[in-house]
Amino acid sequence: MVSSFIAGVEEGRVLRYVGSVTQSRASDIKPVSDNNANVLYQHGTLAQLVPGLFEGTTTIGQLLAHGDTGIGTGEGMDGELIILDSVAYKVSKSGLAQAVPPDFMVPFANIHHAAFQYQCERRDIGLEDLNRKIVAANGRANTFFSVIVRGTFSFIKTRAVIKQHRPYPTLEEVADHQAVFLRHDVEGTMLGYFSPVMFNGAAVAGFHEHFLSDDRTIGGHVLDAALDRGKVYSQVFDTLMQHLPVDNPQYRAHDFSHDNIVQVIEKAE
Numbered sequence: 001m002v003s004s005f006i007a008g009v010e011e012g013r014v015l016r017y018v019g020s021v022t023q024s025r026a027s028d029i030k031p032v033s034d035n036n037a038n039v040l041y042q043h044g045t046l047a048q049l050v051p052g053l054f055e056g057t058t059t060i061g062q063l064l065a066h067g068d069t070g071i072g073t074g075e076g077m078d079g080e081l082i083i084l085d086s087v088a089y090k091v092s093k094s095g096l097a098q099a100v101p102p103d104f105m106v107p108f109a110n111i112h113h114a115a116f117q118y119q120c121e122r123r124d125i126g127l128e129d130l131n132r133k134i135v136a137a138n139g140r141a142n143t144f145f146s147v148i149v150r151g152t153f154s155f156i157k158t159r160a161v162i163k164q165h166r167p168y169p170t171l172e173e174v175a176d177h178q179a180v181f182l183r184h185d186v187e188g189t190m191l192g193y194f195s196p197v198m199f200n201g202a203a204v205a206g207f208h209e210h211f212l213s214d215d216r217t218i219g220g221h222v223l224d225a226a227l228d229r230g231k232v233y234s235q236v237f238d239t240l241m242q243h244l245p246v247d248n249p250q251y252r253a254h255d256f257s258h259d260n261i262v263q264v265i266e267k268a269e
């Protein structure tokens with residue numbers, strides 16, 4: 001599964017364990033135009049979730065026309081989604097991951113065609129420090145990019161929001177009711193997107209990361225983590241394709257000027 005979405009790595013040669021820390025090659029990573037791998041496709045915005053516009057406005061099948069790798073959430077905030085190799089997995093309140101069908105509805109998601117390039121190997125590093133080093137190394141604080149980390153996590157803390165039903169509550173209310181999972185010494189994949197501050201609201205300013213263990217027994221939105229040893233790959237985008245649910249009556253009618261968008265997103269994320 002791994003070799004199909006990591007560019008420049010021989011099939012079957014991606015290691016889950018690494019023996020040393022390597023110097024970052026982030027400065028060599030450039031957008032790849034082949035197969036539109038330089039394009040980040042986003043359906044909906046995080047801002048629309050703030051007042052509780054959770055209705056699904058696209059399907060997984062429609063999303064997969066724009067990529068094979070991504071993250072998002074289901075209709076009614078139905079779990080945390082992670083898409084790898086064109087398979088969408090949902091992590092709900094049980095913590096277990098399950099593949100979802102093409103007609104699964106989604107209000108918000110990021111997706112792209114994977115063409116990750118090797119950046120570095122890291123050991124014994126916390127999530128905040130890891131993310132800070134990634135941004136500092138590539139010097140792209142004003143650029144959209146995706147990061148994938150594969151390896152062994154000595155500690156991983158994730159969450160899944162609990163599915164809501166109409167009439168939907170606000171995002172702030174949903175954030176107060178979520179399932180939290182904690183595991184130690186787990187192998188898996190952390191996939192995330194970095195968004196510039198200037199786009200805060202349309203997306204999360206900074207990193208938005210989801211996790212899926214290799215055995216599919218834990219996953220979700222990453223709250224905290226410590227990487228024991230693993231490899232980091234990055235993919236830079238020079239184009240953002242923003243798709244809005246303009247046929248949805250609730251979206252068209254809502255007045256977002258009354259919503260405390262940035263503060264609620266920061267609290268929820």
